[in-house]
Each structure stands twice: as structure tokens, then as C-alpha cells.
Amino acid sequence: MKLNNITPDPLVSDKKSLKNINEPNEDAKLVVLQSIGYPFLCNLVENPKIEIFDKELFELYAKEQWEGSVVYEGSFLFDQKLLPDFAFKIVKAHPDNSKITSKTSILLVEVPESAEIKKIESSVKMEDVIGQERAKTKCKIITMYLKEPEKFKEWAPRNVLFHGTPGTGKTMLAKSLSNELNVPLYLVKATSLIGEHVGDGARQIHELFEMAAANAPSVIFIDEMDAIGLDRKFQSLRGDVSEVVNALLTEMDGIDHHNGVVTIGATNNPHLIDFAIRSRFEEEIEFTLPDEKDRKAILELYIETLPLKTDFNIEKLVKCTKGMSGRDIKDRVLKVALHKAIFEDQEIITWGHCKYALKQHKIKLNEPKGMFA
Known part of the structure; x- marks a missing residue:
């Protein structure tokens, strides 16, 4: 007998009725989990840190005990094997209110504490960006995609480069897209992705893209792209950033797995960006000085x-x-x-x-x- 190992999140404002929870609309295609620990035991039990080195093995382990469970965003799944009653919060269920099957993809993400990789709230509107009509027109494709990601498939505008003189509205336009479409915006400066220790930068990039995928449709905005994407002949000026570049290329190449995610890179010096990175951008949008x-x-x-x-x-x-x-x-x-x-x-x-x-x-x-x- 399979247990529906699910508990509503008391913090979720738009609670669903238990009747709806027990009547899933369809089979789940994707479930994204975040390890929480023992939220109902307060400080009585120390929360162990979960590190998954084999994601495929975790997925098999998850399906084995939770197949048949009904999932919806904001609820919990509880482990009953290795760590009894250890909670995993469902941060994404696609479709929402669906049932886990043997064909469901299950992903575990760890939300970083880094302030640079947090969702940005903005009230900027498109009309606040004065001028840049050509850039706004080109952004229509991004708008259409974020409204209906599944409709575009391989035609999606996944990687876009904003370039132009500082202060011409690159960041403002990204914020306005996020605000008017009501989708999350993850805004980071490329310099913050260069960690103190080997692997720090690559880890931050992978976590950034996992967060964006878990909350899709969403926008990733990486400012100062030339800080990590310098042409190879200039990279010695910034130190060894190869691990960061490789991680970024991996995510940009594999972003078709992140349905509903648009990556926008921004730079004042597009000519300094290495060809390997610049070639990943399907569209380049120039921001000009105001007339x-x-x-x-x-x-x-x-x-x-x-x-x-x-x-x-x-x-x-x-x-x-x-x-x-x-x-x-x-x-x-x-x-x-x-x-x-x-x-x-x-x-x-x-x-x-x-x-x-x-x-x-x-x-x-x-x-x-x-x-x-």
C-alpha cells in the first residue's frame, strides 16, 4: 500500500482543499524539491545537511517511495526510509496538483543563501524606459515566450545579449519584463560569481539556473558579462575564471531543459566577450544613447x-x-x-x-x- 506522503504548507496563502489534493488532474511531469529538514520539531532535532552526489540515484529513491503521491506547490513530501520524517518542500510541480509516476522527473535543488542570487522585486514598467524603441520591439519575442513557454519549444529565445553604453536602460528593461509579466527575476553581477575557492563560482551558476528552472517562467539577468567572459587573450587580466565560464556554457547549452527560462547577459563591451560565450546568444540587442x-x-x-x-x-x-x-x-x-x-x-x-x-x-x-x- 502506498502512502500519500503529503502535508499542506501552513504558510501557503492560496491553500487548496483536501478534496482537490486527493483528486489529481493528471500525472506529474516534473517535481522540484528543496530539502527542509524537520520543520515541525523546531530546535529539538538538528537538521542534517543533504548533499546529493548522484542525482539519478536520488530520483530512483524518490520514485520508489513517493510514486502515487499527489503533489502541489508549497506542500511537503516526507522521507520514510533513510531519514524518517525528513521533509522536502515541493517548490515546483508541473502540472500542479498531479500524481508522481515512474515517468516523473524529480529534481532536488538547494536554494543558496547568497544575496546576489535572490529573486528581485521591481515596480519598473516598460514605459519607464524612455526611448530604446528598437530594443523594446525585439523584446516582444521574450514577452511572448514567457507567456506561453510550451508553445515555442526549440524556437524559444533562451539566451539574449543586451549591450550598449552604461546607463542606457539595460537593467531597467529586464526589470520591466519581469514586473509586467509577473515572473521572477534573478539578477546577479558576473563578478559575484567568482568565488574565493575552487568550485564556488561553478556551484553558484548551477544553483542559479536550478532556482530559475524551479520557478519558471523566469528571467536570469547576468550583468557585466565581460567580467567572466573576456576573450581568451584577455582572461589573464581577471585571473582563472575557466571553471565559471565552463559552468555558464554548460547551462546555456543545456537550457532547453529549463523550459520557460530566459537568460539575459548584459555588457558595455561586447567586443571583449569571448566568441565561445558570445556565440551562445541567439539574439543581440543594442541599447543606444538617447537622442x-x-x-x-x-x-x-x-x-x-x-x-x-x-x-x-x-x-x-x-x-x-x-x-x-x-x-x-x-x-x-x-x-x-x-x-x-x-x-x-x-x-x-x-x-x-x-x-x-x-x-x-x-x-x-x-x-x-x-x-x-
Whole structure:
């Protein structure tokens, strides 16, 4: 007799009725587990650390005792053999409320504590990214895929490279995709993947992709790709990152197993990235510096949120900020002008404060003679 070894998670807000739990919709194709320990014994029993060296063997072990069990996300499965009553939380069941069979794929993931690999919450909307219309248009394919991952199969946009000048909206656009589609975003800087010990970086990358797969559809955003993906002739500048690169290539090549996961790499220097990595990106999306129309829109947007009133010619400032990114306009011009006004105990930001900010950062103005008059 098989036991339905399942207990509802009291922390799950959208609880399902026991009637629905005992009436699975269909057979489970994938079940992703996270080892929890003995959550109901508080501090009475020390939770042993589970390390799985043979994932295929664990899968056979899991099926042997849990075949026939009904699974849904947020519930628990309990071991009754090697570690009686040891709990495994179901972080992903596909489809949800289904039954484990001999054909179910069972994966165990360990969620890392690293702050760099946590789900990012964002309120950024697509309309907050001013300009970059070509980039937004190209992102439509990502949007469609994340809405219906199973529809795309081998046509999925799994690996995409964002490149362009710093501050042009690469990270903002990724956040807006995640927010508007209500899918998890895992944002990491490539430099944080280089661990202190051999194997640290590779482990973090594998855990990152396992987390994303367990919570698919989802987006992985790896910033500063050139930090680990330098062309081989430059890699000596950053030390030995071969294990990190190899782990990343393995995940990018095998990402067809991570249905509903899009990996977005971002860099300011695409020409420095090694061909082996760059060739894995099926699509490259360039982010350009804002033109005059976009700079005006950026200025108007930021000026509305300034804590002081302004009294200067926006058109004049638009021309002075040619060649600057949206972030430069905010941080190098408006923020410095604001601080200058506050230092002078002024209640209004004037053209003189903007002029100070522009000169402070040695901005080449290319203005007609007398512009500062």
C-alpha cells in the first residue's frame, strides 16, 4: 500500500482543499524539491545537511517511495526510509496538483543563501524606459515566450545579449519584463560569481539556473558579462575564471531543459566577450544613447520628481546633454545641480546650478558661443 506522503504548507496563502489534493488532474511531469529538514520539531532535532552526489540515484529513491503521491506547490513530501520524517518542500510541480509516476522527473535543488542570487522585486514598467524603441520591439519575442513557454519549444529565445553604453536602460528593461509579466527575476553581477575557492563560482551558476528552472517562467539577468567572459587573450587580466565560464556554457547549452527560462547577459563591451560565450546568444540587442527627443523626455520625467522647483530652459539643457545616457543626466547633471542649490540654501534650481554640474563633470557642451550668457 502506498502512502500519500503529503502535508499542506501552513504558510501557503492560496491553500487548496483536501478534496482537490486527493483528486489529481493528471500525472506529474516534473517535481522540484528543496530539502527542509524537520520543520515541525523546531530546535529539538538538528537538521542534517543533504548533499546529493548522484542525482539519478536520488530520483530512483524518490520514485520508489513517493510514486502515487499527489503533489502541489508549497506542500511537503516526507522521507520514510533513510531519514524518517525528513521533509522536502515541493517548490515546483508541473502540472500542479498531479500524481508522481515512474515517468516523473524529480529534481532536488538547494536554494543558496547568497544575496546576489535572490529573486528581485521591481515596480519598473516598460514605459519607464524612455526611448530604446528598437530594443523594446525585439523584446516582444521574450514577452511572448514567457507567456506561453510550451508553445515555442526549440524556437524559444533562451539566451539574449543586451549591450550598449552604461546607463542606457539595460537593467531597467529586464526589470520591466519581469514586473509586467509577473515572473521572477534573478539578477546577479558576473563578478559575484567568482568565488574565493575552487568550485564556488561553478556551484553558484548551477544553483542559479536550478532556482530559475524551479520557478519558471523566469528571467536570469547576468550583468557585466565581460567580467567572466573576456576573450581568451584577455582572461589573464581577471585571473582563472575557466571553471565559471565552463559552468555558464554548460547551462546555456543545456537550457532547453529549463523550459520557460530566459537568460539575459548584459555588457558595455561586447567586443571583449569571448566568441565561445558570445556565440551562445541567439539574439543581440543594442541599447543606444538617447537622442534629443528622448533626452527631453528624460529631463521632464526626472524634473517632476525633484524636491526643489526649477527655473531654467529645458531645451538649452537638452542640447548640453548630447552624448549622455539617461543615468548621466540624472546623476551627473540634475542630482549635482540639486545638491549645489541646497548647499547655497536656494529653493529653486537655476541654470547656474546646471552649468556648475556640467562643468564639474567636464562635459563637452558643443554649444554656440554665448550659450552660457
